[in-house]
Amino acid sequence: MCLSFSATPDPSQEQTQEHEANLKRKETSRDYKASIKGKATGDPTIVASCSDLQKVLPCPHGEASSFYYKRKLSTYNLTFYNMSSQDLQCDMWPEHNFLHADLTR
Structure with a gap:
């Protein structure tokens, strides 16, 4: 999705909004993964x-x-x-x- 957006010479407002939403979802996912990894590192039952x-x-x-x-x-x-x-x-x-x-x- 990011490659497609960066290859678009003149993205529409809708494409720009979808790209920004995708970046937010990516960041949320990475934060969640880091949170779960931290919990698992501190608790051997996880x-x-x-x-x-x-x-x-x-x-x-x-x-x-x-x-x-x-x-x-x-x-x-x-x-x-x-x-x-x-x-x-x-x-x-x-x-x-x-x-x-x-x-x-």
């Missing part, structure tokens, strides 16, 4: 975590353009981070696990 399905990792990977057209398999990386204990867990799996799971339903 767990605060973040998760992220990171970008798709193509296999094989290389700089040559021929790799782009020959890649056959994507790998996914789902990351969980415990903000209070700073434990990190990454779960990776290849694309064919999705295909297999969908075919067995």
Whole structure:
């Protein structure tokens, strides 16, 4: 949304208002995350975590353009981070696990 707004040469008043509202929501969200992280750090009964399905990792990977057209398999990386204990867990799996799971339903 921010990139779209910054790429608009002459934004309308409505676009400007929506952009400002989005910036306020972003700041509110960051403040809330910091508040929860502070509570979790001080109280071991509270767990605060973040998760992220990171970008798709193509296999094989290389700089040559021929790799782009020959890649056959994507790998996914789902990351969980415990903000209070700073434990990190990454779960990776290849694309064919999705295909297999969908075919067995």
